Amino acid sequence: MTTGTPKEVITAAALTAPSARAQERPTNVLIVGVGGQGVIMISKVIALLCERQDLDVKQSEVHGMSKRGGSVFSHLRFGQRVYSPTIPIGEADVLVALEWAEGLRWLPFLNPETGTFLADTQQLIPPFSCRSRKPGAVTNYARHTVAEVAGKVPNCFATDASRMAAELGNARAANTILLGMLSTALDFPEQEWLTVIEQLVPKKTIGANLRAFAAGRTWVEQHDPAAMHAEAPAVFPAAADLGDYVARSAPEINAAWCKGCEICVKFCPERCLFMNDRQVAELKDPDLCTRCRVCERLCPDFAITLHRLDA
Amino acid sequence: MSKAANIRPVTGGAGESNAGAVRRPARESMMGNEAIARGAWEAGVRVAAAYPGTPSTEIMESLATYPAADVHAQWSTNEKVALDVAIGAAFAGVRAFASMKHVGLNVAADSLMSQTYIGVNGGLVIAVCDDPGIHSSQNEQDTRLFGALAMVPILEPSDAQEALDFTRLAFSISEEFDTPVIVRSTTRLSHTRSLVRTGERDAPAPREFIENPAKNVMIPGHARVRHHALLERERKLTAWLADSPLIRWEKGSAEYGIITQATAYTYVKEVAPDASILKLGVSWPLPLEQIREFCNSVQRVLVIEELEPVIENAVRTLGIAVDGKRFFPRTGEFSVETIRQGLEQAGILKPGPALPELAIKSMPRPPLLCAGCPHTTAYLALRSLDARVAGDIGCYTLAAVEPLKAIDTTVCMGSSIAIALGMAKAGTQERPIVATIGDSTFLHSGIPPLIDAVYNQADITVVLLDNRITAMTGGQDHPGTGRTLRGEATHRVDMETMIRAAGVQWVRKIDSYNIASVHQALREAIRHKGVSVLIMDRPCVLDPVKIKGPPLRVRAEACNACQACMNLGCPALSWSEERHEGYNKVKIDEAACIGCTLCMQVCTTDAIGIVAEAPATA
Numbered sequence: 001m002t003t004g005t006p007k008e009v010i011t012a013a014a015l016t017a018p019s020a021r022a023q024e025r026p027t028n029v030l031i032v033g034v035g036g037q038g039v040i041m042i043s044k045v046i047a048l049l050c051e052r053q054d055l056d057v058k059q060s061e062v063h064g065m066s067k068r069g070g071s072v073f074s075h076l077r078f079g080q081r082v083y084s085p086t087i088p089i090g091e092a093d094v095l096v097a098l099e100w101a102e103g104l105r106w107l108p109f110l111n112p113e114t115g116t117f118l119a120d121t122q123q124l125i126p127p128f129s130c131r132s133r134k135p136g137a138v139t140n141y142a143r144h145t146v147a148e149v150a151g152k153v154p155n156c157f158a159t160d161a162s163r164m165a166a167e168l169g170n171a172r173a174a175n176t177i178l179l180g181m182l183s184t185a186l187d188f189p190e191q192e193w194l195t196v197i198e199q200l201v202p203k204k205t206i207g208a209n210l211r212a213f214a215a216g217r218t219w220v221e222q223h224d225p226a227a228m229h230a231e232a233p234a235v236f237p238a239a240a241d242l243g244d245y246v247a248r249s250a251p252e253i254n255a256a257w258c259k260g261c262e263i264c265v266k267f268c269p270e271r272c273l274f275m276n277d278r279q280v281a282e283l284k285d286p287d288l289c290t291r292c293r294v295c296e297r298l299c300p301d302f303a304i305t306l307h308r309l310d311a
Numbered sequence: 312m313s314k315a316a317n318i319r320p321v322t323g324g325a326g327e328s329n330a331g332a333v334r335r336p337a338r339e340s341m342m343g344n345e346a347i348a349r350g351a352w353e354a355g356v357r358v359a360a361a362y363p364g365t366p367s368t369e370i371m372e373s374l375a376t377y378p379a380a381d382v383h384a385q386w387s388t389n390e391k392v393a394l395d396v397a398i399g400a401a402f403a404g405v406r407a408f409a410s411m412k413h414v415g416l417n418v419a420a421d422s423l424m425s426q427t428y429i430g431v432n433g434g435l436v437i438a439v440c441d442d443p444g445i446h447s448s449q450n451e452q453d454t455r456l457f458g459a460l461a462m463v464p465i466l467e468p469s470d471a472q473e474a475l476d477f478t479r480l481a482f483s484i485s486e487e488f489d490t491p492v493i494v495r496s497t498t499r500l501s502h503t504r505s506l507v508r509t510g511e512r513d514a515p516a517p518r519e520f521i522e523n524p525a526k527n528v529m530i531p532g533h534a535r536v537r538h539h540a541l542l543e544r545e546r547k548l549t550a551w552l553a554d555s556p557l558i559r560w561e562k563g564s565a566e567y568g569i570i571t572q573a574t575a576y577t578y579v580k581e582v583a584p585d586a587s588i589l590k591l592g593v594s595w596p597l598p599l600e601q602i603r604e605f606c607n608s609v610q611r612v613l614v615i616e617e618l619e620p621v622i623e624n625a626v627r628t629l630g631i632a633v634d635g636k637r638f639f640p641r642t643g644e645f646s647v648e649t650i651r652q653g654l655e656q657a658g659i660l661k662p663g664p665a666l667p668e669l670a671i672k673s674m675p676r677p678p679l680l681c682a683g684c685p686h687t688t689a690y691l692a693l694r695s696l697d698a699r700v701a702g703d704i705g706c707y708t709l710a711a712v713e714p715l716k717a718i719d720t721t722v723c724m725g726s727s728i729a730i731a732l733g734m735a736k737a738g739t740q741e742r743p744i745v746a747t748i749g750d751s752t753f754l755h756s757g758i759p760p761l762i763d764a765v766y767n768q769a770d771i772t773v774v775l776l777d778n779r780i781t782a783m784t785g786g787q788d789h790p791g792t793g794r795t796l797r798g799e800a801t802h803r804v805d806m807e808t809m810i811r812a813a814g815v816q817w818v819r820k821i822d823s824y825n826i827a828s829v830h831q832a833l834r835e836a837i838r839h840k841g842v843s844v845l846i847m848d849r850p851c852v853l854d855p856v857k858i859k860g861p862p863l864r865v866r867a868e869a870c871n872a873c874q875a876c877m878n879l880g881c882p883a884l885s886w887s888e889e890r891h892e893g894y895n896k897v898k899i900d901e902a903a904c905i906g907c908t909l910c911m912q913v914c915t916t917d918a919i920g921i922v923a924e925a926p927a928t929a
Contacts, residue, residue: 034676047340047504057340058470060503062366062446069882070678083577085470085503088647090666105673112667126676130886131713133874135893139886142673152669171902245893266695269714269878292894294873297915 026056026079027186028087032106033098034124035072038175041200042096043074045179048196049188050078060085069126071102094185096178099124100158101142103149110153117153118181120161120174121146133269133290135245155225157181164219165212170205173212180216190217247309250286251295257303264295264304341507343500346471347410347438348373349507350478350494352382354434355514356408358400359384360393362755363784364412365447366501367440371410372787375796381512386788386796389724389755390415394422394437401435402527404518406482410438413454414723418756420457423491425529427461428537430489430544432521434482440496443617444644447498447783449704449723451642453618454495458595462541464548465493465595466557467573471505477592479510480556488548489540495594497617499574499644549596557592558601567659568609570602570622570633575615578650582660597625606631613638613657617645680709682883683858683907685823685849689747689774690717691879691909692830696837698772699734699742703727703757705749706783707776714880718747725756731771732764743837747774751781751789754804758813764842765814772836773844777806778851786854810844817843824849826912852905860906861921863899869918870896876910876919884910 029046033039043059050057057078075086087109095110097103097119110117129139150156161177176197183193194210201209251264251273260279272288273281273295281304283289296304341349348370351359359382361371375384387393390411400407411419416439423437439457442448458465466481468474474496481492525533552558568587571579576590589605591597594616606612606626614623614635623635638653639645654660680686690710693700694717702708702718703725711718720730731746748757753775764771781787788794793803810818817839821832829847836843852858867887872894876884883905887898899910901922911919 035678051338051340051506056506058503058505059340060499062498062502069676069681071676082505083580084647085499085505085574085577086646088581088651101673101676104671105676107669107671108666125885127679127714127877127880127882127884128677129674130877130884130895133877133894137895140674142671144671149671152671244890267875269874292873293871294875294915297871297873 026077026082028092028111029076029094029096029182029186030073030087030092030106030109031076031096031098032071032073032102033175034102035069037072037098038172039072039074039098042175042179042182043076044200045193045196046076046078046182046186048200049186049192052192052196053188056080056082058082058085071105073106094118094182096182098161098175098178103158104142104144107149107153112154114154116155116185117149117157118178118185119146119156119158120178121158122160122162122174133292135291150225157220157223157225159219159223161216164215168208168211168215170208170212173205173208176201176209176212177216177219180213180218181220183213183217184220248291248293248306249309250289250291251283251304251306253281253283254303254305255280257301259301261300263298263300267294267298269294338506338508340504341471341475342369342373342502342504343468343471343474343496344369344440344502345373346474346507347478347494347496347501348377349509350475351406351408351436351438351482352377353475353510353512354436354479354482355406355512356382356436356482357405357433357514357517358382358397359408359410360387360396361385361410362387362390362393362415362418363751363781363787364390364415364440365784366442366498367410367412367415367438367496368784368787369501370438370440371796374408379797381514384796388790390419391422394419394426397435397437398422398426401431401433402520403433404520405433406436406515407433408436408438411440412448413439413441413452414448414450415439416454416457417452418724420461423457423461423463426491427463428529428534428541429527430540431485431491432518434485435491436478436481436485436494437491438478438494438496440498440501441618442498444498446644449721451618453621454493455594455621456619457493458621461491462545463491463493463595464488464593465495466593467495468500468592469573469576469590470500471503471507473592474500475507475509477557484548488544488551490544490548495573497574497644545596549598552593552596552598553601555593558598559588559590559592560601560605561588561590563587565609567611567613568605569613569615570605570626571615572622573617575617575645575650578645578647579615581647582650583654591622594621597622599625599629602626603629603631606633611659613654613659615639615645615650615653618642677712678709679880679882680706680715681852682881682903683852683905683909685778685847685852685907686710686776687715687879687881687909688823688826688829689776689833689845689847690715691826692833693717693745693747693774695830696833697742698745698837699740701727701730701734701744701746703746703748703752704783705752705776707747707749714878724752725760727760728757728764728771728773729760731773732760732767732769735769735771736767743772744770745772745774745837747776749782750775750777750779750791750806751787753806754790758809761810761815761842761844762813769842770840771842772833772839773842774833775806775810775844775846777846777848780851780854782851782854786851788855792855806846810846815842815844817841818846819844820846820848822849823847824907824909826909852907858905862901862904862906863908863911863919864901864922865896865898866918866920867896867898869916871916871918872896873915875913875915879909879913881910 060075092109103119146158162174165174258280265273270288272285276282394409397407397409439454466477468477485492570589612633620636638657686707702721727746790804872891883900883903886895889896
């Protein structure tokens with residue numbers, strides 16, 4: 001075991017007496033986000049802190065599909081003795097979310113009586129959420145606001161950490177800001193955090209990461225979880241407003257002009273066109289058609305028209 | 312049993328040559344997979360081989376971080392080859408090791424089923440990683456069932472420390488009892504880091520090659536005799552197990568006892584700390600006498616094991632009434648919740664207070680092909696050509712779902728080409744029949760079916776998605792990359808020459824980033840009577856080097872919101888806040904965009920351009 005200066009060790013012991021700790025259940029920290037955001041870096045920092053304090057620690061992730069832009073999580077448990085590598089539902093002491101909707105996904109894991117939710121309110125909207133081609137379509141991105149969540153969890157600290165990081169000069173350090181926030185929720189001396197961060201991040205980014213860490217710590221100290229509704233995130237416009245929406249008919253195909261090139265059939269995103277036995281394009285499912293006009297624009301013979309219904 | 316005394320203790324070996332090894336602290340954090348590798352290294356393994364497969368990949372990657380003078384570690388073309396390499400080394404008298412995922416053992420099963428008759432000279436250990444819950448696999452088969460089939464010991468560690476200790480012990484068991492040994496892990500163990508006390512390397516001196524055809528050459532006359540030896544081996548192993556470190560009886564409540572294994576043990580300890588527990592570190596053979604004794608010591612017995620009721624069924628054959636799968640599911644991954652619910656249903660635990668309903672929902676975020684993934688074009692074209700597509704195993708399986716949605720079947724490694732062949736011979740499909748397969752999968756088990764297709768004059772098209780890496784598992788080298796596991800330069804397989812040598816008349820290489828050419832070439836390939844192979848020629852955007860070109864931007868004023876680009880499923884594309892006639896316009900995340908230009912090519916209004924060239928937008 002590597003130890004810091006004697007002073008730090010005493011501080012750590014003072015925070016939680018070993019005898020008390022032996023009786024304790026493990027401390028559970030769940031870190032979630034999207035592939036590439038630095039979830040694993042946060043969990044490495046805590047794991048190393050625990051090793052330095054000679055605590056038992058388990059850190060569990062699932063590799064594979066998750067790195068392809070999917071949801072990523074890391075269970076971290078530490079204490080005198082840790083058995084299960086995963087955190088039971090409702091038992092996470094801290095839930096750290098590097099992305100807003102990912103935080104919402106894992107909220108059931110947070111301890112409903114004492115848990116602390118630390119979140120970056122930045123929203124990464126996956127293409128999967130932009131599937132509808134209908135006019136006025138809104139993404140299916142989660143719509144719960146910080147105020148709403150703050151009302152349902154014991155402690156909620158949410159802020160646009162990505163923007164804070166960008167303002168500090170390194171947009172990629174958002175995870176370190178969250179780490180700074182997390183440092184206020186766990187019993188490790190501040191110097192230990194700094195030592196471990198210095199040890200784990202690339203040399204040339206040490207300065208930026210330490211600034212980000214301090215910013216996260218300060219932010220929590222200055223904010224009251226009860227007032228979290230003031231920190232409303234920029235929720236994607238749920239606009240039912242159709243703007244300059246123009247109602248149109250389904251594609252009308254001029255059979256005489258169609259030479260049967262099949263371009264419209266191949267490119268129709270909803271697959272609602274087909275070639276009939278006369279080798280002319282025909283609409284098979286007007287209900288499926290979103291009036292996206294791809295066929296109209298791609299037809300080399302100007303054989304397809306979607307008429308304005310207001311004219 | 313006197314011979315059993317020869318088995319060395321599992322930790323803190325005497326430590327012979329430890330030269331070159333990095334000095335390590337007493338307890339360090341290791342992933343289960345790293346601990347297995349460490350155990351193999353400490354046991355003095357000299358030859359190790361694997362084919363990557365989640366969740367087993369890191370075992371061989373980790374073993375390759377130990378000095379080359381200690382261990383030859385390699386990627387093999389597939390799991391059977393890997394096991395054969397290990398078998399060869401064991402014949403030659405050194406300790407040998409192979410690692411693979413659960414379905415990899417199916418590929419290697421032929422070798423295992425024969426080698427179990429032969430036994431070993433140098434110790435032979437196979438690490439097999441199961442995937443309960445199917446995080447990244449095509450099934451959740453239980454490797455423990457191979458124990459009874461192959462009559463090989465299956466050791467089951469429950470954390471990283473045991474992963475190291477059991478792997479080390481496995482080599483001793485292998486040599487002592489003349490048998491291959493399987494160390495079985497699961498995703499949860501393989502990918503969990505915990506603290507491990509390591510030991511020193513203790514490599515036994517290589518043994519002489521044993522010239523003994525009656526044991527080493529499995530012809531019918533020899534094999535019949537060896538089958539008897541297997542039965543005798545089972546008897547000896549069972550006798551030794553009784554006092555082995557693999558079995559642990561934790562005395563607790565006399566009211567109920569739990570027989571458990573692997574990570575299920577860790578959940579049980581959390582939920583029922585007071586229970587009497589019989590922890591089995593081995594699932595074949597089973598210490599039946601000890602199990603009987605344990606069952607007699609408590610009023611009620613539960614068997615808690617992930618996946619199949621292997622232990623439960625064995626206990627029933629003793630005529631002992633136990634509960635197991637009645638309360639604990641036979642599917643999926645266990646968790647603390649699963650165990651708690653099962654014990655509540657069994658009437659052992661009182662139901663706890665229900666958790667409050669949060670009424671907060673998130674949306675799905677499935678994995679995606681990367682921005683600029685060269686696999687995108689092939690599936691875009693296949694979808695528009697209305698092809699019947701037999702897919703294979705790799706990242707490209709993600710093209711089975713919207714928006715590409717262009718794969719009709721996916722079975723297992725290397726099966727696409729023969730499945731296409733079968734569909735063609737069935738004569739029921741009017742659509743063009745196409746197999747899509749990645750480079751690593753093709754080398755793994757795609758070559759024999761390609762030869763088969765040519766031999767049997769099938770009319771199919773094969774799209775070889777050659778991104779020059781094993782991408783899905785995190786970028787491992789293979790014979791088509793020209794680099795070994797340790798990063799040394801080696802011969803690089805020339806795919807085109809090899810395919811031509813198989814007798815394919817129509818072979819063409821094409822730039823994956825040119826949508827029009829890919830369409831054109833695919834049409835030609837499909838028109839060709841007989842087997843045609845189209846090689847998609849662009850490297851993976853993540854490995855071995857992360858590709859990043861100038862990003863693209865959408866000129867918002869020119870975007871007509873047709874969303875043709877959204878058909879690519881590119882993670883860099885999403886809706887902007889602007890609309891055109893009520894429809895959502897599109898924007899590009901410049902940090903994620905690598906500049907592959909696919910969206911630019913499908914744009915119906917030329918609204919997408921390279922950032923440097925695009926006129927400033929309002």
